[in-house]
Amino acid sequence: QSAQFLCMKEKNPWHRPVTIIITVIGVIAIVALVTVAVLQNWPLSQKYKYGIVLDAGSSHTALYIYEWPAEKDNNTGRVEQTHSCTVKGPGISSYASAPQKAGESLTECMQEAVHRVPKKRHHETPLYLGATAGMRLLNVQNSSASNKVFQAVDEALREFPFAFQGARILSGQEEGAFGWVTVNYLDDRLRQGLETNGALDLGGASTQISFVSSNYDGSESPSNSVNFRLYGNDYNLYTHSFLCYGKDQALRMTLAQQTRSGPTSILDPCFHDGYSETKEYSKLYDSPCVSDRKPQEAPSTYIHTGKGNFHQCQEIVKSVFNFTHCQYSQCSFNGIFQPHLQGPFGAFSAYYFVMNFLKLTNTSIPLEQVKEKLAHYCATPWTQIQKQYPNVKHKYLAEYCFSGTYILTLLTEGYNFTSESYPNIKFIKEIKGSDAGWTLGYMLNLTNMIPAEAPDSPPLPHAGYISIVTVIAVLLFVLFILSMRPFWPQCSKEPQII
Numbered sequence: 001q002s003a004q005f006l007c008m009k010e011k012n013p014w015h016r017p018v019t020i021i022i023t024v025i026g027v028i029a030i031v032a033l034v035t036v037a038v039l040q041n042w043p044l045s046q047k048y049k050y051g052i053v054l055d056a057g058s059s060h061t062a063l064y065i066y067e068w069p070a071e072k073d074n075n076t077g078r079v080e081q082t083h084s085c086t087v088k089g090p091g092i093s094s095y096a097s098a099p100q101k102a103g104e105s106l107t108e109c110m111q112e113a114v115h116r117v118p119k120k121r122h123h124e125t126p127l128y129l130g131a132t133a134g135m136r137l138l139n140v141q142n143s144s145a146s147n148k149v150f151q152a153v154d155e156a157l158r159e160f161p162f163a164f165q166g167a168r169i170l171s172g173q174e175e176g177a178f179g180w181v182t183v184n185y186l187d188d189r190l191r192q193g194l195e196t197n198g199a200l201d202l203g204g205a206s207t208q209i210s211f212v213s214s215n216y217d218g219s220e221s222p223s224n225s226v227n228f229r230l231y232g233n234d235y236n237l238y239t240h241s242f243l244c245y246g247k248d249q250a251l252r253m254t255l256a257q258q259t260r261s262g263p264t265s266i267l268d269p270c271f272h273d274g275y276s277e278t279k280e281y282s283k284l285y286d287s288p289c290v291s292d293r294k295p296q297e298a299p300s301t302y303i304h305t306g307k308g309n310f311h312q313c314q315e316i317v318k319s320v321f322n323f324t325h326c327q328y329s330q331c332s333f334n335g336i337f338q339p340h341l342q343g344p345f346g347a348f349s350a351y352y353f354v355m356n357f358l359k360l361t362n363t364s365i366p367l368e369q370v371k372e373k374l375a376h377y378c379a380t381p382w383t384q385i386q387k388q389y390p391n392v393k394h395k396y397l398a399e400y401c402f403s404g405t406y407i408l409t410l411l412t413e414g415y416n417f418t419s420e421s422y423p424n425i426k427f428i429k430e431i432k433g434s435d436a437g438w439t440l441g442y443m444l445n446l447t448n449m450i451p452a453e454a455p456d457s458p459p460l461p462h463a464g465y466i467s468i469v470t471v472i473a474v475l476l477f478v479l480f481i482l483s484m485r486p487f488w489p490q491c492s493k494e495p496q497i498i
């Protein structure tokens with residue numbers, strides 16, 4: 001005789017056709033529910049849109065390609081820089097005497113853009129060119145030449161398959177304000193309504209300062225005020241662009257200062273000891289920033305020699321700022337109103353290039369120590385500097401002592417940063433992979449990509465929505481299994497003797 005489980009002899013209720021059909025339908029329903037939940041938004045977010053901005057600066061032109069998820073362009077979608085290209089040669093304002101070449105210079109980077117942007121998106125991809133202080137100066141100096149440059153650039157850009165939206169000069173106000181928008185957009189400060197960062201942009205021909213100050217409502221010096229309503233928050237921005245105070249034009253001004261009497265040589269404390277180069281008067285004074293100071297009588301050239309002295313250099317740099325008159329409650333320089341500095345600042349473009357080269361981007365180093373380090377660098381003989389940096393472009397290398405001195409002087413004497421507020425500055429090149437600069441803010445504005453009001457967002461984020469649907473589906477399944485309990489096999493614990 002053998003012991004057996006009686007129930008093993010009964011027919012398994014799971015094998016009843018009704019149960020099988022109900023189970024299969026239940027499982028299919030659950031799988032379908034979860035699949036629909038997952039796929040609801042997914043396929044759309046995989047597609048991207050593109051925008052291209054050309055930054056026609058005074059020293060060079062750069063092309064930026066931006067990308068964002070196709071169905072989110074009006075609210076929360078993040079716009080990111082996916083590619084940048086530096087145009088070979090000088091800025092477009094340097095082609096005043098051969099405008100055609102300004103257009104031609106852009107083709108290489110434009111062809112790169114044609115390959116980078118998916119072909120089916122070409123026709124809907126907006127393309128902008130914004131020119132800054134180099135073209136502002138050319139426009140002052142010779143407006144017909146600047147028009148010809150724009151015409152040539154226009155014609156060249158129309159040849160490409162993108163939706164060309166035109167080439168124009170940005171006002172200094174726009175340049176400053178869009179730089180501020182870029183920095184705060186990339187830091188995700190606007191959408192979240194967080195306190196904003198100020199923006200400091202140093203170019204070759206102009207420099208911009210933009211920040212929100214709680215004691216500035218735009219009533220004092222309204223020309224420095226820009227109002228934005230972004231994601232439901234109002235911003236009253238102070239911004240100013242100083243034409244001629246980019247580092248290349250500022251250098252010209254210090255050289256003009258030193259060649260007032262038309263000498264055959266100058267001993268410049270902003271250049272290294274041992275540096276010596278013959279330069280032309282006509283080239284030095286060929287800019288509206290200095291043209292009115294050209295000496296009456298001067299030889300055609302002067303010998304530019306260095307003596308590497310930071311403190312003397314700083315004195316010369318200070319002399320290009322005018323602190324004598326201010327018709328407002330307070331001024332930065334040249335009689336320009338500036339409210340009290342407030343909040344953290346991001347300093348980019350040439351601020352970053354120069355301070356990064358000098359290894360001075362760490363602003364937690366006390367300002368006094370930064371000055372000492374720079375003084376030591378300036379005092380290093382030119383032969384030693386050249387040996388130490390054989391691969392650095394000659395023009396940049398020769399000018400870093402001046403550029404560093406100019407930056408510290410502009411920040412402290414010009415904008416009134418102190419040893420206490422200096423650590424509020426961060427020298428940055430990019431934020432989360434996108435370059436800091438006016439281009440992104442410019443495109444976001446022209447494509448209406450930052451809404452004035454906070455977008456209505458679904459109550460749950462996508463991931464939360466999927467999780468909840470999945471949990472409910474699993475619960476339903478468990479409930480279903482439990483509800484089948486009457487049909488479960490009933491076994492008696494005790495083996496029965498048959």
Ligand SMILES: O=c1[nH]cnc2c1ncn2[C@@H]1O[C@H](COP(=O)(O)OP(=O)(O)O)[C@@H](O)[C@H]1O
Pocket residue numbers: 056057058059060091132133134202203204205206207246247248349350353354396
């Ligand atoms: O690697 C570098 N080292 C030093 N300076 C640089 C470097 N790259 C760019 N720059 C400088 O940054 C500045 C960029 O100015 P930009 O061409 O944007 O003029 P803009 O904004 O006044 O129109 C120029 O003075 C240029 O020489």
Ligand SMILES: [Ca+2]
Pocket residue numbers: 057058132202203204349
């Ligand atoms: Ca610039």
